[in-house]
Amino acid sequence: MEANKFIVPIGPQHPALKEPGHFEFTVDGEVVTNATIRLGYVHRGVERGTEDRTWVQNLYLIERICGICSHIHATAYALGVEKLAGVTAPPRAQAIRELFCELERIHSHLLWVGVAAHEAGFDALFMYSWRDRETVMDLLEGLSGNRVHYSCNLLGGVKFDIDEAQRDAILRGLDFLEQRTHHYLDVVTNDAAFLRRTRGVGMMTREQAIEYGAVGPVARASGVARDVRVDAPYLAYDQFPVNTIIDTAGDLEARFAVRVRELFESYRVIREILDKLPPGELAAKMPRKMPPGEAISRVEAPRGELFYFIKSNGGDKPERVKVRTPSICNFGSVGRLTIGHQLADAPMILAGIDPCFSCNDRVVVVSTK
Amino acid sequence: MTKDATDLLQAAESILAPWAKETMRPEPARADVVIAPQDVVPAATALHAAGWGFLTAITGLDLGVEAGKLEALYHFCEGPAVVTLRVTLPRDNPVIDSVCGVIPAASFFERELSEMFGVTVAGTPNSDKLFLPEDWPDGVYPLRKDFNPAQLR
DSSP states (O other), X not given: OOTTOEEEEEOSSOSSSSSOOEEXXXXXXXXXXXXXXXXOTTOOOHHHHHTTXXXXXXXXXXXXXXSSSHHHHHHHHHHHHHHHHTOOOOHHHHHHHHXXXXXXXXXXXXXXXXXXXXXXXXXXXXXXXXXXXXXXXXXXXXXXXXXXXXXXXXXXXXXXXXXXXXXXXXXXXXHHHHHHHHHHHHHHHHOHHHHHHHTTTXXXXXXXXXXXXXXXXXXXXXXXXXXXXXXXXXXXXXXXXXXXXXXXXXXHHHHHHHHHHHHHXXXXXXXXXXXXXXXXXXXXXXXXXXXXXXXXXXXXXXXXXXXXXXXXXXXXXXXXXXXXXXXXXXXXXXXXXXXXSBGGGHHHHHHHTOOOHHHHOOOEEOOOO | OOOOHHHHHHHHHHHHTTTOSEEEOSSTTEEEEEOOGGGHHHHHHHHHHTTOOEXXXXXXXXXXXXXXXXXXXXXXXXXTEEEEEEEEEESXXXXXXXXXXXXXXXHXXXXXXXXXXXOEXXXXXXXXXXXXXXXXXXXXXXXXXXXXXXXXX
């Protein structure tokens, strides 16, 4: 290390979001010339833990990998285990799972709008978006009894049905949120002060997004049409499809616009599900032991592709559960994208990928010059 | 519209044919291609050069003390299709070449494989700890089947 280099350490306590991560930015004046990221502060050994628990117990462990996208983890796991067992959940259960997935995406994206606005110093937007997010949290609580860990999945189906009163509450909630989302789209694409923090900041070209292995809204904001819901439909996504939202600008503004526009897709598809919810059973019978074999399940979490590899040796516990979260794919870009920017832009660029530390806790060190 | 998984898998299998020792189709949209450890870089390079998918994950597997083997699975996804390069390594001295030269994003996957399973990834740009604390003892690999938490006390 040269004597005249300045390194600014940030974290591990709450570098930007309210989760732990440690960053070392090498600066020349105010300009970042190198970035090192050190994670791992909330690693809990979940993958190993699955090997000591039964297939059913793991459903509850796995839902707790993440406190934001809990349902999508449990869904990916359930889909994989159902593949091993050769069981398909009934159509009504698949549609209800999809509905939960999209409600979860709404709460996750609204959470993110608030966090990112806070990083930009725009606390009014932060407070409004989190106030509005309570609407979807209340809907989830009304459906499942819980705001975060809905625990809607069973192996083989779901626990909760949706009655008329819940259906009406969801539709009312969506009408309110849709109207608010138009306002947010207007703010993030037109507010002059806000755009000074986002337009042209953290540029990632399509080629870079592919090279860094970016997934989810981060990739889609750089013109990479990657969305598991569309590419490899699971649950009821072939019956109730979503459209891929793409932007080609590749900057922070595009990442805002893509996520906000995805909300409209979620509102639309939830209404469609409620309108044409297939009748029938909520769950299929599952064996206690799974036949030997390996299954891969891929789902689109709010942050991008979530990948599960599950191996059974024929027993009542998994031989191996491998989880690859979307944040690890996107973290690689943060260090590179901050280089050349003002240090003050670094939290915004980090927030721009909507990182989820608990999901994915790992360490990434980026070296450039 | 999405491309047909069968066509995509056939394309990948023909790209990988020079190195394939065995090919399986465990699910309709999946192909597992068994290759030798020394072929992982040329095989990954060929998929990358053909623009077939992206490296989604590397899964490590411990087949147990008795079998004396580890497996490393390199999963590539393109649309609905998943191609997995399967490599078997000896448990007592597992070494594999890094694919970071062609796929820089593989860096953290390789580091995870290395610290969790004790696989030496030759030429990986950074071999520091990824998940585990700095004071984690050397030679203890938590995702190996014979790992015992008592080793940490």
